[in-house]
Structures are given as structure tokens and as C-alpha cells.
Amino acid sequence: MQQYTAPLDDIQFVLEHWLQVPAAWRQMPAYQDLDPDLARQVLEQAARFCNEVLAPLNAPGDRQGCRYADGEVRTPEGFAAAYQAYVEGGWPGLACAPEWGGQGLPQVLDAALQEMLYASNHAWAMYTGIAHGAYLCLKAHAPQWLQARYLPALVSGEVLPTMCLTEPQAGSDIGLLRCRAQPLADGSYSISGNKLFISGGEHDLTHDILHLVLVRVPEAPAGSRGLSLMLVPKWLEQGERNAVHCDGIEHKLGIKGSATCALHFDQARGWLVGEAHGGLAAMFVMMNCARLHVGLQGLGHAEAAWQNARDYALERRQMRAPRRPDQPPATAPDPIHLHPAMRRVLLELRVRSQGMRAIGYWVAHWLDLADAAVQSKQRERARQLAQLLTPIIKASFTEQGFNLASKALQVFGGYGYTEEFSIGQTLRDSRIAMIYEGSNEIQANDLLLRKVLGDGAEAFALLLTELRGEVAAGLAEEGSARYAARLAGVCDSLQTVVSEVIRGSTQDPEYPYRAAGDFLQLCASGLLAFAWARTVRCVQGLAAEDPLRQEKLESAGFFFDYLLPVFDSQIAAVRAAQAPLPFICS
Template sequence: MSSGGSHYRPPLADIAFVMERWIDAPEDWKRMARYESLDAESARMVADAAGLFCADTLSPINSAGDLQGCTLEGGKVTTPDGFREAYRAYTEAGWTALACDPEVGGQGLPQLLDAMLNEMIVSGNHAWAMYLGILHGAYACLYAHASESLKATYLPHLVSGNWLATMCLTEPQAGSDLGLLRAQAKPQDDGSFRIDGNKIFISGGEQDLTENNVHLVLARLPDAPPGTKGISLFLVPKLIPQSDGSFEPNAVFCDGIERKMGIKGSATCAMRFENAQGWLIGEPHRGLAAMFIMMNSARLHVGLQGLGHAEMAYQLALAYAQERQQMLAQPRPAGATGKADAIIHHAPMRRILMDLRVWTEGMRALGYWAGHVLDLAEHAPDAQERASQQALAALLTPVIKSFFTERGFELASEALQVFGGYGYVHEYRIEQIVRDSRIAMIYEGTNQIQALDLLQRKVLTGRGDGLAPLVEVFRQEAALAAQCPAAQAFGQALGQWSERLQIATQVLAQDAQADAELPARAAEDYLRLVGTIAMAFAWCRAARVADDEVHARKRDSAQYFFDHVLVDAEHWLRKVQAARHAIPAIR
């Protein structure tokens, strides 16, 4: 049995559908001065070029890079064969500058297109993608908070991709609780600082793709108050640029690389800062505020990793199911021939493949929409619209990061089942996707942290109506679907679930007043409930805007979602309601 279908094929038709029909982005671009010259044809050209790079350059080195992994010798990391050449091609094509401000050398294109690019990169090669995963977030952080001197020195190199960046948060004793970090920063007479401390799990902390690495490091000043209120952010380069154009090595060292379950082509480093020179970004003791822009960008991109894995898993499973011959399906389906049928004709396989399809395409709509919401939050012409879109983005970010990465892993596991025993063999690629996809549920804030962020910090604040901006979008779509015969039933279901979600949220807010732990018990299932209803919104809109024969397949998928998948919402609602019962102590 061959391992056919092993290379990535960019889903360009669905990408165009989402951008042009589902979001109708070209119409919004006309309203934004930054993007008014961008049209659908230009966006398609960007997608075509990105897809070609990911399919022809990244995907072919993915499996071999997983087997080869990274090596560390003398403090220097060597990445897998082909990784350096791929990165050179990526920067020469200008991809790192895609969504950056033209004033600093960027192309000034929307974050929607950056979301599209990130999905396809991860589908092609997740491990390679890790080296540039924080690059745009670091650019945004410096652009918003760094001094003019630091911007002039570092931004052009980051925008061009000439240098890469890392985010150095985690320490051995301080994971999700950054208030426990111990790295120290001592002020110097020249305005710089000396950084001492150890950081772990630093993706690309050392690499051979670029000459310089710009580390963004959280540390404490001598007068720092305890906890997260005493954390500052510093720029600490591997090589310090000198006035004569030369570079001075900084006291930044890679002490080891992790041997991991997946993304083995990504160097996950233990870093040591030993009296290293750095510069403050933003205000003292306000490091988390300075990092906020970077974290939002990173969490959206991590959510899109779940989408990228789901897309690749679907492609592999579909290709295998079309090829693999097995016993006769019973009863005989239309199109089945011969003494054995391709397993795509068997009901259990069709169910798995349809699950993969509707989740993948629904997540693409929601993920790209989140990127577009970020564009509107920054560039919409009206201040009130910018504020409302920012509120929506704050709700979407934790849902997309947590829900998409969880589904990406689960869908990859489901896809492996299509292959039977072959799925457990490296040659068929799917086992690597299962391994690679698992990490996305952990880094950039664990999925449990995301759930708490959504429910405790955003939904239940104030009067407990923090989810209102998202529920209102669901209601508006349900009302529009009521005017479309092909989507009326879907709109009715969406409207009903929007009301049930609002009621469940109100009950949670009321009960939480007497039970402080209730939000923590309910948070994960509440996020899954919100995510499932958001998928219903995605498919209701897809059915409504799929108004020709070319997109008839979309309505088939919408029908499948509302018949077979939306029932999950009932399960998650029951789980949220069950959270009112306390969890016993572990004895």
C-alpha cells in the first residue's frame, strides 16, 4: 500500500470562499485607508504564492526533518537539512514583512492574509514554523512600546527577517504563574541593563537560520514589587550591534535542547543569561502590559496551528480513503463497484471524513474572521467600530487558541483511525501530525488558562454580560439567515442556541456570587460550548452566502454540522450546568 497524498495541497478554493464570500473582506478593505487599494484578485495572488511555497518548499522537508531533528554542539544549534534554505527563500520572497507597517519596511497587508499564511505554513511544516512563530508579535511589541532608538536599530531587521526573535518567559519554577519568575535586571549608567537568569522551553532560542537572535526577556528590577506587578520586559540580542557596523557577542548561552514528543525539527532551548546586556521595553514593572500585543498575536497564530493540523490530517485521510480497498460496504452505496470498495464508501469512514471537513472549514472561517476583526479594530474609520471590534477580538482570542488546538489534536487522532495500522507508521505522515499537534494545547498559555481568561476575566466581569458582543453577532446572523430559504433552519437553530448560551451565562454569573470556585470548574466546558455555537454561526453563514452551484458542497457540510455535530452543544451545556456540584478533594 503506498503512502500517496503525502504532500500538502493548499485549499485555495476554500480560502477564497472564506475571504470573499464568508467575510466579504474586499468590501471592508475599501473602507480602511490602509487597505483601500487591495482587492480580491490581489489577495488571491498572495494566497497562490503562499500555497506554492508551503507545498513545494516546506512540505517536502517536513517528514525528514522530524526524523533528523536538531543537534546542539558547542552551544550552537544545527537545524534539519533544508530548513536554512527554506528560510532564506521565505525572507527573499518578503513573507516576513507581509502584515508590517510600510513605514518600517513592511508590506502593510491585512492580518487576515497573515492568518491565511500562518495556516498554510503549519500545514506544510509545523516545526519549521516555530522559528518565526513569534516574529510578528515581537515586531508589534517593539513597534508599540520600544524607544525610537531601539526601533531604528531592530525593527528593520525583524521586518525583513534578517534577524529572528524569541519570547523568554518560562523558568523552571515559573510556568503559567509568571509572578514566580526570578530573572534579574540591574540598571547601568549608560541606560542599559544587565540580565541574569535561566529560561526554559524557548522555541528557537538558538538556531542557524539567521545570524542574530533578538530575545524579549521578562525579568525583575531591583525595586520590583512581588508578583506579576513587578515584571519588566527587556530586549536582549544574541549579538549587540556596534556603531561601526560590527557586532559584539552578548552573554546569552544555550545550555541544552529538549528531546520532545513532536515538532522535533524545532530547537526548544534552555537559555542562560549571564550578565547579558539588555534594554528596557516600555515602562518599568509593566512588562506584561508591553507583552500583551505580542501574546494576542501569538495566541491567534497558535489557534491557527490547530486548523493547519486539521487541514493536513483531512487531506491525508481523504487521499488514503479514496485509495484503500476493503470489504464490500453494506448496504451498497452509490458509486461502489467491484468485489471490494474504497473505504471512502463505508459509513464509519464517511463520518470521520465529514467530521474532519466540517470542523476544518468551519475553523478556517472563524480563524480568518478573527484576523479580519483585528484589522477592523486597528483600521476601521470609525472609533466606535474600532472599539467594538476590539471587544470582539478579546473574546475570540482565547476561544480560537484553546478550541482550535484541542480540535486539531482530536481530529488528527480521528484521521489516524482511517489508516488502520498504517496510521501508526511514520511513512504515512499522520502519526507525526498527532504528535506535532499536541503541543499547541500547552504553549502560549495552556488551554485551561485560556478558558479561565474567557470566563473569569472577560465574560463574568461587571454585570456578567461580557459575552454580549459575540452573542449579538450570532443573533444578527440568525436574523439574516431567516431571510434565506436555504439557511432558515440553520438560523433558527443558531438563534435558539444563542439564547440558551445567554441564559447559561447569566445563571453562571449569579451562582458564582455564592460559589467562588464555580467559574474555574465550569470554564473549560463553557469555552467548548461557546466554540461549538461559534461553529454553528460559521456554518449558518456559509450556507447563507453559498448562493451558487459551485458552493453547493458548503450547504451539504452545513446540513451535516447541524444534524450530527451541533448536538455536542447539548453535552457541553450539561457539563457547564454540572459544574455547580463541587469536585471532591483528592485523597
Template sequence: MPARQSLADIQFLLTEVLRAPAQWQALAPFADTDGDLAAQVLDEAAKFVDTAVAPLQRVGDEVGCRFSAGTVTTPPGFRDAYQAFWQGGWPALACAPEDGGQGLPTVLECVLYEWLAGANHGWTMAPGLLHGAYECIRHHASDALKAQYLEKVATGEWLATMCLTEAHAGSDLGLVRTRGVPQPDGSVRVNGSKIFISGGEHDLTDNIVHLVLARLPDAPAGPKGLSLFLVPKVLQDGARNTVVCERIEEKMGLHGSPTCVMRFDDATGWLVGESHKGLAAMFVMMNAARLHVGLQGIGLLEAAWQKASAYAAERRQMRAPGAKDTSLIQDHPAIRRTLQTQRAWIDGGRVLAYHTALQLDVAKHSTDAGERAAAQRWGALVTPVLKAALTDQGFHGASACLQVFGGHGYVREWGIEQIVRDARVAMIYEGTNEIQAIDLLVRKVLADGGQGLAALLAALPGKAPGAATSARRHALVEITQTLAIAAHSDPELPYWVADDYLRAVALVLLEWAWCQIGTASRRAHGRASTGLADRWTAPAQAFTQWVLPEFDLRAAILRQRIAQALEFKPKESCSA
């Protein structure tokens, strides 16, 4: 029961490490949301995840979605669980009360979706885009569209899709060919095909709100010519729109989520936002989704870790060093290293993701312009890091947890192999991890010569770092500055090293997260006179010993490539 098992850890990270209640209560919309209320919400969320969603994990994978003549039937139990989900108010946790939401802090929604992904990734794909669609419609749609669609999407009564990709246009949205033709009544007729549309057709809700990127007749070529249209499955008069699901994909994982090929045949839709500025509106949706995809990485790794940890506590094999008899495999150093290393990623990743969620609310609601600017900078720089680093670890860490089972992990009985298969896609969708790295380095860090990143590192909350931590932050700033200079000599350089750079940033941020965990656990341990600090000791040591040294590797790669671009020879080189 993953949600229940991680509830105490998450409460500690929110209340003791991040002091989250004090942060959100400083913002007017959340002034009345104290820690006790948040704890009650999370407790009820954990019960829902464990009882309604987690039991459907296996049937979702083994039965999967069924396609017939344009209709999609989801696995047994999926519709009932989703109806209970939206009727219980769970999709609307962080939506504004005036839109039918509960007006709670974003971080509570993030915890809920992390749990959902870990419990049943396939099912969670259905409501996974609601938060982004809600923000997109709220900020960019006309009053008429808001009146008809906003509350339905906010509450989750109607689900939504994000229709970007075409067969010839994956990440290069400038190649999109789908067209929208304006009509005298103010609507448009949309024609074209989209692929890889999660939840493009299903039986979970009575309507589906498609947000579609397309071109108006007078659109310029390239991404700047794209507009965004809202195209519902069912029109206001109850008639079925001419939106057709042609097939669903056969996939490596996520069998409980229909990935659809969608065709729009003169489908009726309406412009969202301004003409030819569809990407700006769509990115509101994509940026919200990217944080949640990072949380999927955490949730899936947590689920894999729990399975591996439970197995290691029962399975006996050989003698561990110093033991006199056969030992539980959790006593063998190789297994302890695996489990503690993945625990270090989960705990540190949670601190970063939850802090990011808190910053999103600061950016929206703080009355201090400086606070808002700092929060916006954090979100812009850290979101691609979280999406890439945490989904990468979600997959590779889940694979490491499968290794704990030996041959048993490779067979379906234990459930760990499904997590590995399901986790793989998170490294691809919502912008591949390579694109996240390019976005971070090229579009955000180098755009101002690294000043924004340097300011972010200098302003990290908490007490002053130790010498080693400070040295790594300074090294990252120095690498960034020289990289900006070297890029003038070699314009391809940032694209070659973007992945290494993102990993280096992730490790520095994780080190900060673990410093905060260590401080909080020592403080709480001393106050309560309990063994609380022991919970965090082993993963903290694993982070220092097995994770953080990667920073030196990435830094060496970056420095060597920078030196080559500047036509310098590294001071130390290997000779054959």
C-alpha cells in the same frame, strides 16, 4: 501539496462567505488591496509553501536539530528555506510599509501561517513569533530600539524569541526570578535562566532578538513587578552577547524546532516599555501568537485530513452497505463520518479565524469608534476560544484521521503519525487550553456579568438566525447570567466549568460560521449554476449531526453545576 489543495476553499471563504475584500478596503491602509491582488499574493504563497517548506517536513522530524557546545544546527535545508522566506518578503506581509513591510491585511498573513504550519510545523516555529515581536517592539520600545531592531524583525532578517518560562515558574509568571540591573549607560544586565524557549539558538539568521521577562531591583513581588527587556544574541558592535544555550529538549514532536534552555549571564539588554509593566508589553506578543496557534490547529488538521482523504480514496476493504463487491473505505459510513466531521471543523474554524483577523484590522484602523470597540470585544472574547478549541480539535481530529489508515497510520511511512505528535504541543504553549478557558470565563465574560458576550452574540453579522440557532444563543446568555450569580455562592465554580463553557461558546460560534457558509454557497450555486453547493453540503450535515449536539451536553453540565452551587436540585435527575 496542502496549500494548493486548500487555495480554492480559502478564496471562497474570504470572498463569498466573509466578503473580506470589501471589509478591508473600507480601511484606509488597505483601500488599494482588491480581491485580485489578494488572490495573487495567496497563489504565490501557496507555491512557496509547497515547493520550499513542505518537502522538508520529513527530514525535520527524522534528522531534527543538533546541539553541540552551545550551538544549534537545524535540519538540512531549513536555513536555505528560511533565507528564501524572509528575502521573498513573506514575514513582512502585514507589517507597516514604513517598517519595511508590505502593508497587506492581517488575514493574508494568517492564511500563510496556517499553510506553513500544516506543511511543516517544526520549520514554521522559527518565524512563528515574528508578528508578535514586531507588534511588541513597535508599540512599546524606545525610538532608539525601534531604529535598530524594528525593521530587522518586521522583515524577518532577524528572528525573535519570547522568554517567559522558568523551571519553577510555568504559567505562574509571578514566580519569575530573572533579574535586570540598570547600568549608567541606560542598558541593563540580565541574569537568570529560561526554559522551553522556541528558537532560542539556531543557524537560520545572523542574530536573534530575545524578549525577556525579568525583575528590576526595586520590583514588587508578583506579576506586577515584571519588566520586559530586549536582549540580542549579537550586540551592535558585532560582539556576542552573554546569552548561552545550555541544551535543547528531547521532545515528543517538533523535532525540527529547537526548544532551548537559555542562560543569561550579565547579558546586555534594554528596557522595553515602562518599568514593572512588562506583562502589558508581553501580552501584545502573546495575544498575537494565540490567534496563530489556533491557525496551527486548523493547518495541522487540514494536513491530516488530506492524507486520510487521499488514503480513503485508494484503499479497498470489505463491502460498504449496499455494495456488491469490496469498496473503497471512503464509501463506508464510519469513514465518511470521520472525514466529514473533521472537514466541518476545518471549514468552520477558518471562517472564525479569518473573521477574527479582519476584526484585528478594524480595531486598528477603523475611523468609527463603535466599530473599533466591537472589533476589540470580538478579539478579546474569541481569541482564547480559537486557541483552545482549534488546537484541541487539531490534535484529536488528527488522531481520528490516523484511525482512517488503521495500522498503516501508526507507522512512519505515511506521515500521519508525525502530524499527531507535532499537533499535541499546540494545546500547551502560549497558555494551556485550560488557562484559555479560565481567561475567557473568569477574566473576560464574568468581569462584566456577561454583557460583552451577549452583545457579541447579538451583533453577529448575517441574516437573523433560525429558531434553533437563536435558542442556543439565548441558552448561552442565560447560562452565563446564572453562572455569574452562582459564582457569588461558589467562587470555585467558574474554574470547575471553564472548559465546558469555552466549548459551548465555540460551538455557538461555529454554528454561526456554518450558517454563513451555507448562505454563501447557496448564493454562489444559484449564480453560477454549478455544483458548488455540493462541496459544502456533507460537512454542513456532519456539523449538524455529529458536532453541534455537543452543545446540549455542555449546557447540561453547566446547568447541573450551577444548580448545585445555588443549592437547587436539577428538575430531572438520574436515580440508581
């Protein structure tokens, strides 16, 4: 069985020391009355729910999976009861506006909640994961009557939403979508077509399900510019079942407790969200939120893998670890965490997980600033940074979630490949996050082509300004100057590489596409360097005997000595992409 305990100590370190959110909240009218003690209580209650309710359902839910019969889906035993407990705890409305029944708390607290949910039970959290994005989408684009009808139910958890994009012939290329919507006399639409890979498309957690569906209305232009967004409920107001049918569920490698459905819309009734032909802009509100949450899935998997590998390594005894000359010789087999090979793996698990947490929460905090900062220039700056960083978080965190789960499995040896231990499930569950909500290759293209080259590197310059601000602050502290200097070198290299890519793209339009994946990972490494440089500066204020201070300093040293050297090879890979790729088939 998976053992998971929400890492509250590190979560609170990131929020209160690394981000210093209590001070930031006092500068935002929406959050200035938020008591840090209340925030801690919220996190403690979230941890209790995840530790005691969700984590025990994770392995049984994987073994049982979802059951499909006659158009209906039954989730694994305990999932529905856990959802009712989630609703009763008020968790669906944590970061939603009070006027719609929400608690009005910052998104950075919701990010901490999402990490815990995915770490404890990814499959279960798939049903709730899109809800906040759907709330933001309807709040921004739905007509007032549609907001009044569905937003309170969405915020309370009475209903759950889906995001219906993919069709059999249209995966990443949404311009190929064929689902149609015909206008009706009363202002609604009749929707017909098929959708594939719809998470939570049918389930037994809520009576109603709100499908947000990308369609084509009559006379729509070809391609993605011709798409419109429709809200299609499972049940109509008169108690009549809408013509949305689940044709089956997928049998998957992982997240088996999540119902991944094929849906058929047979003249189902729906309503336009936003403007006709403006569906993509409306849907992106939801997708951008979802991409941050998917990144947090990678963080959750990394944290779960770290905890389970650490606990096993403390118990498993094999051979005698080598000793330094000043240490007494071993007289019996040692716990494997003493062996250098295992120490290195375990340190990487810990250091990457904690660094990702700081960066992930940092992006969530930028979203709070984009929404609630007093000055419009500060809101715009925060919006630009959040948009730039989102594809990095989605792609790099999910890749690390899978890679670190694989490394953690190695700690278990042959036992890790059996069903007796949960690390195999973590590995299987983590793999999908690299694919959905825009594959990692799509994220890399989005980052380099749209977010860097697309605006002349304006947002990237803002990011470098943030990182160089940390350099200046770190150099002013004796205890952190060494790592601040390393971060300064990282910033210089990032600026040089961006300039090279801009020049190269003018000579070879395919070059940025070839370099995009390595460029994204290069940025991710730079962000982790920023995370650990700032961490060293933040712990200078802790007492010398504080165990957290010593752990963080050791972790930072390991990152800069053992992990950051990959930064140079990533630069080399970006530059190597200037060479054309051969074609597989002529």
C-alpha cells in the same frame, strides 16, 4: 510522506464570500487600494512556497531533528535555505507597516499564510511564528531609538525573535519568575538568570536573535506586577557576542525540527521595552498575537489530517460497503471512504476544518478592523470581540487539531501507527499546541473569569449581537432559514448559560473555575454553528450546479445533524460543574 496542498478554493471562499473582505477593505483607508486580484496572487504564492518548499522538508526534518553542540544549534537540512527563500519572498513583512519596510497588508491575509505554514511544516514555522507579535510589541512599547535599530531588521527577516518567559520553577505562574536585571550607567541593563522551553532560542537561520525577556528590576514588587520586559540581542552592535548561552535543547514528542532551548543569561546586556514593572502589559501584545497563531496551528493540523485521511480513504479498498435498496450490490471490495463509519470520520474532518477556518479568519478580520476602521466606536467594538474570541480560538482549535489528527489516524488503521505514513507525525506535532502560549486550561479561565465575568458579559453581549445578526439575515433567505433558526436556539442557550454562571459564581467562587473548560467548548460549538449558518446563506448566491454550493450545503447539514448535538451535553456539563469537586489528597 505527508501530502499537503493549500486549500486555496476554501480560503478564497471564506475571504471573498463568507467575510466579504474586499468590500470591507474599501471602507478602511489603509486597505482601500488593495486589489482582490492582488490578494489572490499573494495567497497563490504563499501556497506555492508551502506546497513546494516547506511540505517536502516536514518529514525529513522530523526524522533528523535539531543538533546541539558547544552552545550552538543546527536545524535540519534545508531549513535555513527555506528561511532564506521565505525572506526573499517578503513574507516576514506581509502585515507590517510600510514605514518599517513591511507590505502593509491585512492581518486576515497573514492568518491565511500562517495556516498554510503550520499545515505544511509546523516545526519550521515555529521559528517565524512569534515574529509578528514581537513586531507589534516593539512598535507599541519600545523607545524610538530601539525601534529604529531593530524593527526594520525584524520586518525584513534579517533577525528572528524569541519570547522568554518560562523558568524551571515558573510555568503558568509567571509571578514566580526570578530572572534579574540590574541598571547600568548608560541606561542599559545587565540581565542574569535562566529561561526554559524557549522556541528558537538558538538556531542557524539568522545571524542575530532578539530575545524578549521578562525580568525583575531592583525594588520590583512581588508577583506578576513586578515584571519588566527587556530586549536582549544575541549580538551587540560592536560585533561582540552578548552573554546569552544555550545550555541545551529539549528532546520532544513532536516538532523535532524546532529548537526548544534552555538559555542562560550571564550579565547579558539588554534594554527596557515599555515601563519598568509594566512588562506583562507589553508582553501581552505579543502573546495575544501568538495565541491566535497557535490556534491557527490547530487549524493547520486539522487540514493536513483531513487531506491525508481523504486521500488514503480514496485508495484503500476493504470489504464491501453496505448499499441502499436502490443501489446495485458491490462485486468487489470498496474504497473505505464508502463505508459509513469512515464517511462520518471524513465528514467531521472536513466540516470542522472548514468551520474553524471561517472563525479563525473572522477573528483576524476583527483585528484589522480594530486597527484600521474609520470610526473609533467600530475599532473599540472590534478590539473587544477579538480579545473575547482569542482564548476560544487558541484552546478549541488546538484541541480539535489533536483530536482530528487522532481520528484521521484511525482511517489509516495499523498503517497510521507506523512511520510509513505522516499522520503519526501530525498527531505528535499537534499535541504541544494545547500546552504552550498559555495552556488550554489557562485560556478557559481567561475566557470565563476575565473576558465574560470580568466585564459583566459586555463583550459577550456584543458577540451574541453578531450571531443574532446572522440569524436575522438567514431567516430572510428561504434557503438558509432552517439553519438560522437553529442558530437562534444556540444564541438563546448561550445567553441563558451565561446568566446562570454569573448567578452561580456569586454563591460559589470556585464554580466558574470548574465550569470554564466546558464553557469554552460550548462557545466553540456555538461559533461553529454560526460559521455553518452563515455559510449556507453565503452559498445561496452560487449557481445551483456549482459543486462548491452542493458541498457546503452537505457539510452544513452534517454539522447540524451530527455535530451540533454535542452542544446540549456541553450545556449539561457547565451546569453539572455546580457540584463541588472532591480533593484528591486530604
